[in-house]
Amino acid sequence: MIDWFSVKDLGYSSKKGLRKAKPLLAPSTADNHPDEKPVAQETSKDKQPHSLPRNAFLLAAPVVLLALLFANLQYSGPSPLRTITALNTAPSFIAAAEASIRSPVTAAKFYANKARLAWTWWKVTGVKPGAGQCLSKRFVETDFISLEECDVLQKLAEFSRTHQNVGDELTGTNIWELLSLNASREDLAILKRTRDRMRDAVELAIPNETPLYLDYTHLTSRTPGNFDYSHGIHADNCRLSHDRTECLELPENCCSWRSRSALLYLNGEPEISGGEFLFSDEPECGGELIVRPKCGLMAAFSSGRENPHGVLKVHNGTRRALALWFTYDKNRKEYTSLDTPGWPN
Ligand SMILES: O=C(O)CCC(=O)C(=O)O
Numbered sequence: 382m383i384d385w386f387s388v389k390d391l392g393y394s395s396k397k398g399l400r401k402a403k404p405l406l407a408p409s410t411a412d413n414h415p416d417e418k419p420v421a422q423e424t425s426k427d428k429q430p431h432s433l434p435r436n437a438f439l440l441a442a443p444v445v446l447l448a449l450l451f452a453n454l455q456y457s458g459p460s461p462l463r464t465i466t467a468l469n470t471a472p473s474f475i476a477a478a479e480a481s482i483r484s485p486v487t488a489a490k491f492y493a494n495k496a497r498l499a500w501t502w503w504k505v506t507g508v509k510p511g512a513g514q515c516l517s518k519r520f521v522e523t524d525f526i527s528l529e530e531c532d533v534l535q536k537l538a539e540f541s542r543t544h545q546n547v548g549d550e551l552t553g554t555n556i557w558e559l560l561s562l563n564a565s566r567e568d569l570a571i572l573k574r575t576r577d578r579m580r581d582a583v584e585l586a587i588p589n590e591t592p593l594y595l596d597y598t599h600l601t602s603r604t605p606g607n608f609d610y611s612h613g614i615h616a617d618n619c620r621l622s623h624d625r626t627e628c629l630e631l632p633e634n635c636c637s638w639r640s641r642s643a644l645l646y647l648n649g650e651p652e653i654s655g656g657e658f659l660f661s662d663e664p665e666c667g668g669e670l671i672v673r674p675k676c677g678l679m680a681a682f683s684s685g686r687e688n689p690h691g692v693l694k695v696h697n698g699t700r701r702a703l704a705l706w707f708t709y710d711k712n713r714k715e716y717t718s719l720d721t722p723g724w725p726n
């Protein structure tokens with residue numbers, strides 16, 4: 382489940398990446414030193430330093446909420462969901478998304494989550510999120526999984542043996558391969574849980590009336606290459622023309638049925654240089670945006686022409702990511718059966 386207005390989110394900042402969450406409320410002295418004698422008569426002045434952080438937080442919360450509300454009201458363009466209709470290649474997608482928002486409960490969850498995501502977007506990219514429009518087609522999450530979980534997923538990514546690119550810059554592995562190579566059940570359980578959580582986060586942030594299914598799970602490893610891009614600018618469910626004004630149908634075998642994409646990065650901070658994820662230029666989203674991959678950072682977006690993206694060259698190290706694609710087509714679901722041999726229930 383999503384951690385609404387997670388307090389630990391407030392510990393991050395800046396374009397350059399993310400620093401560790403810091404607690405907002407300092408532990409009280411009494412907690413740290415149980416043997417310390419209580420002060421006999423504390424004056425109200427004495428109390429102030431202890432209560433200030435809590436008061437500051439209580440005062441700041443409504444101000445932040447009002448600021449986010451104001452940012453949303455300022456935006457006067459078309460409904461964010463309609464914007465996707467105009468651009469997305471699947472015509473039924475937006476009607477379904479709008480219908481799903483009509484339920485007051487879904488709407489409340491959606492807007493609360495959107496306010497939180499607006500804050501996260503700002504912290505990660507340094508750009509105000511176009512007063513909300515942008516967030517209906519792309520968003521980022523920070524601290525989505527722990528360092529330990531990143532390590533487990535990196536270990537699974539090491540199983541990769543499917544060479545896919547010129548110069549062997551990219552290798553990837555999938556669930557079938559992991560099962561056939563007897564990856565540990567505990568590790569697979571972490572993979573399963575992570576991808577289910579990613580699905581939930583994507584479904585909540587960019588909704589639709591029908592359920593979202595996992596279409597394909599790819600654990601990728603990218604190493605230094607000879608080109609400027611490790612993965613050139615592209616869209617995931619159609620083929621972008623060079624001037625990016627058109628997006629053509631992809632061949633039958635892949636992947637026009639994909640509606641959502643999500644990438645979760647797995648490298649600890651000093652492990653790699655380069656390999657930045659790039660959202661290509663979109664004026665209402667703050668122009669070209671670079672997201673520096675880091676353990677627990679997730680970038681997610683709708684898979685059509687509205688989200689051209691790519692990966693810059695890796696300079697050092699092996700860049701590892703969990704890439705997921707999602708579909709609304711039940712027949713494309715990655716697992717038709719939960720009791721696939723070896724796959725944790
Ligand atoms: O690894 C990434 O950051 C993006 C990869 C990607 O866009 C893709 O595989 O389609």
Ligand SMILES: [Fe+2]
Binds near residue numbers: 615642690
């Ligand atoms: Fe992609």
